[in-house]
Amino acid sequence: MLLLLFVIMGAVVGSFIHAFVSRRLMKQSIVHGRSICFHCKKQLCWYENIPIVSFLFQLGRCRNCQTTIPSHYVFVELVGALFGGFIAVGYSLQLLPDVRLVVTILAALVLLGVFAYDIIAMQIPDEFSLWPAVVFFVIGFLTHNTIVGMLLGVILISGFFFFQFVISRGRWIGGGDVRLGVLMGVLLGWKLGLVALFLAYTVGAIISIGFVIAKKKKLASEVPFGTYLSVATVASMIFGDWLMEWYVGLVVL
Numbered sequence: 001m002l003l004l005l006f007v008i009m010g011a012v013v014g015s016f017i018h019a020f021v022s023r024r025l026m027k028q029s030i031v032h033g034r035s036i037c038f039h040c041k042k043q044l045c046w047y048e049n050i051p052i053v054s055f056l057f058q059l060g061r062c063r064n065c066q067t068t069i070p071s072h073y074v075f076v077e078l079v080g081a082l083f084g085g086f087i088a089v090g091y092s093l094q095l096l097p098d099v100r101l102v103v104t105i106l107a108a109l110v111l112l113g114v115f116a117y118d119i120i121a122m123q124i125p126d127e128f129s130l131w132p133a134v135v136f137f138v139i140g141f142l143t144h145n146t147i148v149g150m151l152l153g154v155i156l157i158s159g160f161f162f163f164q165f166v167i168s169r170g171r172w173i174g175g176g177d178v179r180l181g182v183l184m185g186v187l188l189g190w191k192l193g194l195v196a197l198f199l200a201y202t203v204g205a206i207i208s209i210g211f212v213i214a215k216k217k218k219l220a221s222e223v224p225f226g227t228y229l230s231v232a233t234v235a236s237m238i239f240g241d242w243l244m245e246w247y248v249g250l251v252v253l
């Protein structure tokens with residue numbers, strides 16, 4: 001029950017964050033206005049506005065003008081549902097004691113914003129990377145993290161991205177990822193940071209190979225890396241310790 005509730009809540013939050021981010025990108029007012037079709041501007045009624053479900057039932061098209069709805073709508077909602085599911089499972093398995101639960105939920109909201117920005121516009125603004133990093137640094141210091149642990153995380157992840165950014169002159173990795181690396185380092189520290197990098201590169205590789213096999217090679221190069229990073233960060237915040245134990249057990253035995 002809890003899982004289902006969190007998955008649905010996650011999808012709804014994802015839908016809101018998608019609307020928030022796309023309106024900010026188009027410089028529209030956030031408070032004003034109901035959801036409209038981006039193409040024919042027809043206002044959507046309630047049953048055209050249900051996260052994931054509407055998209056599937058309408059086969060990804062506007063009911064009025066038949067324009068294909070960009071798939072990033074449904075991806076942000078799906079990842080919201082995924083984050084909700086992660087949090088529910090982590091909570092049931094008692095992987096998120098006391099303040100960690102609150103920090104993880106806040107971080108998941110910010111990282112869903114990162115996901116939305118990166119998949120819609122291939123950019124990650126400071127408001128969703130550096131600023132939250134400062135806030136989470138203070139929260140982490142006051143609650144469950146050490147300054148050294150967080151700084152090592154920042155140096156490891158952001159430094160690793162910066163190194164790639166410099167030697168590839170921004171072709172392999174964007175400046176937004178370097179700044180996202182700062183946030184990841186603060187949230188994860190160096191150990192879980194390594195888990196997140198491992199997850200992001202593995203999942204990224206698997207999905208890219210999937211695209212190549214499905215002969216959609218163009219898509220593989222179009223999925224921005226920050227989307228994988230944000231999902232890997234939330235997963236590692238919740239399951240990182242557990243994944244590490246499992247992996248070490250696998251190697252040692």
Ligand SMILES: [Zn+2]
Binds near residue numbers: 037038041062064066
């Ligand atoms: Zn339309």
